[in-house]
Amino acid sequence: MLRYLLFRIALIAPLLIGLSMLVFVIGRVLPGDPAGLAAGPYATAEQRQAIAAEYGLDQPIPVQYWRYITGVLEGDFGRSLMTRRPVAGDLAGYLPATLELVFFSLFIAILIGIPLGLIAGIRRNSATDMTIAAGTLSAMSMPQFFLGLVLQLVFGMMLSWLPLSGRLPFIISPPPGVTGFYTIDSLIAGDFTAFRYSVLHLILPALTMALAPIATIARIMRSSTIEVLQQDYVQTERALGLPSSLILFKYVSKNAASATLTLIGLYVGWLLGSTVLVEKVFDWPGIGLYATNAILNQDFNPVIAVTLAIGVVFILANLVVDMLYGVLNPKVSNKQ
Amino acid sequence: MSEVVRTTDGAATRSARRTNWARGFYRFRQNPLSVIGLVIVALLLLLALFGEYIAPYPEHLNGEVNVANRFQPPSAEFWFGTNEVGQDIFSLVLAGARISLLSGIAVIVLATLIGTFIGVIAGYFGTWLDEILMRFTDLILTLPALILAMAIAAGLGPSIPNMILALALAWWPGFARMARGEVLSSKAELYVLAARAQGAGNTRILTRHILPNITSPIIVKMSLDVGFAILAVASLGFIGIGVRPPTPEWGVMLSISRSNLPHFWWTAIFPGLAIFLSVLSFNFMGDGLRDVFDPRARR
């Protein structure tokens, strides 16, 4: 197991190098004239050159990449051209907010999606199954930004049950940062008011983000359940008198769920992608909103950094899922 | 490549193909949802082509405003109400079908072309070429498509063609992987070996024997993906990259409507429903098509 882990980690290195090159090309080469963008449309040629020299934009691309990547390894992602603040600091502040949202949504998606798919698979082609099928397709077709607006409209504005946006109200000071997750940090600090408010603020954006993965997980779980139900061992379990509740909810569900959960890594990627939309709707101060604002301002250092961060989170998530698969599936863990 | 005339078995092949189509259509009709999807998709395509001609207030589509009529609730006069500058939302939604659908379809067609080309080359020629192309594909896949498309679109600069290109550049890896897998499995089929034994060249084997056999899974994936491409186009519009006002586009309309909530809810609800409905109908249709081409998928 440990050797397998090391092997997988070794595989990540070339992926990260490739990723950084790709992202660098998109951020530095595609825009054509980043110095001109930074200097603004009314800058003189001298001003433009000064800015290019300041940021090293006058160097050949490979040199620029080398400088950039050595900087990244030291934790320096450059400065934001617009705010003139170091990108690394911004990232450290925004990334935990995004991760909190992503993890919370993933948790909701698994919690609802797995049982839903199990039920649909058990009662396949029944009215329940059809309803779940229509519901999941609708959920997958729902634009998140529209869903977010509707939830805000109903629960935030009309019913006033839940807060509209942000992570905490202005009057509540955030808990001291340990993990960067307000929900966990407030518990660590024993600040239950902050905990309550941070959970309330999470509900709408997390639900918005979770809806489509709930549907995807339910659909995959349904087909794995159907496949597992046709396995010989289910017939044996029946033939030896085990009650069907035990067969379905213990024996079938574990087999089907382990097949479904191996795909969680993919949902993490999808959730990370959708943060740009959900964070914009809910003014959630995460990297998605940060990247959106940077892109709208043609500010490429943050864009490169965020893209790189998202790629790294995605790769790590898949590594974790691989490990998880070994735990859930005894056959694999034993071989490696 | 020479043109082959099949004289002996041509008729038999054709009639077998016709029965196949009939069976496929029968299976498609079995699922009422896919028929509904197909009907709505057909209507949407009509709207995309002729929407601006049937819009009740065509002048609003060119940016004409009527501030006196701003924020009218839905009524007989303005079915979906009016927006912050007094434009008829119904007309804008009708016209918005064009950008959304055509861009969505364009993204998928482009992504299919790129992805299939790369996947077929990788799968057919194999070895180091396969290795390089697939590592590159995997690399692209480590980034969420929306993020990648945003970054590329930002780099290319805002315009509709650039947005389409950016989305296609983020979208092709799925097609490449699929095409590669299909090519790998059909490469080993006996009829391909037989063709090779008869001295057929690579081009001929690819176009005559392999491509025809990988088209149906690709068509299914295309139809399933169009809905999500429409969603992505609207998402970019909502974020503010891609389509810019005053071009009527559903995502942009939703983005603007945010400041009108909660009092002028109709400015948000109708464009949002339009996106939802078109994505949903493509998904229903795609689901039905998958049942036709791959009956095992739904059990």
Add this chain to the structure above:
Amino acid sequence: MSLLEINGLRLAMRSFDGETEVLRGVDLTVGENAIAGVVGETGSGKSLTGLSISRLVPTPPGRYLGGTIRFDGQDLMTASEDEMRRLRGRQIGMIFQDPTTNLNPAFRISTQMIDIAMNVAKSDPELIGAHARASRRARRAAARQRCVDLLGQVGIPDPQTRIDAYPHTFSGGMRQRVLIAMALIGQPRLLIADEPTTALDVSVQAQVLELMSSFVRERDLTMIFITHNIGVVAQLCTDVSVMNAGRVVESGNVRKVLKNPDDSYTKELLSAVMTRDTPRPTRNRAVAGAVT
């Protein structure tokens, strides 16, 4: 007195081209302590007959058109699912063909066996040698001990530790032994074995057959042995029923049927086998001659 009596059992299966009658009036009588072989080609309905006894044919796509199955005087066709569940594992045990797919790969052997033991013990705590009023923990411990004993009896070496292993760590023959042990947990009166040795190596086949026949002799068991292998029937069974196209065409004492068959299909089947070196129809001689 016969333990099992099937009369005129008719079953139809639905498929793409409508319904097909797959069991067309099956009659089968199995006496107490008999080893009844059921032979026939693939598709003759022998497996579905076995599954029908435990009422494990899913309906739909299956549909029973008529007939009765009497087990120890009780009509199983009219029994409720609840009543059937109490019979399964407890009165009627089953063993299936492929040992590699019949154990749940995601659970330890112990989990699967103890669940079955705990379940049969609900109606009869004596089976695991524990009092009904004993604590749950005590009953679990007793169930575990009982399962370990059984694994030892079916020839699993070091059952105390092997019981906690996952199925994929066992060989095919060992897995089939585990499955036999599982089927025996509830001390059933009737054991239905559906091609239990077909998927095994020839040498392993003989061992498993030997094991099963010794169990039947030692423990007051009745067995239905479903196979397409007449050689195996000849060495193992006391009675045999020959099935063809959803009917039992001939049945009786194994020597009588194999030596002087009346039915033309039986003759055909036997002559197909006689072209090879067929073992003589004597009972319980471990001969590894697999004939297909």
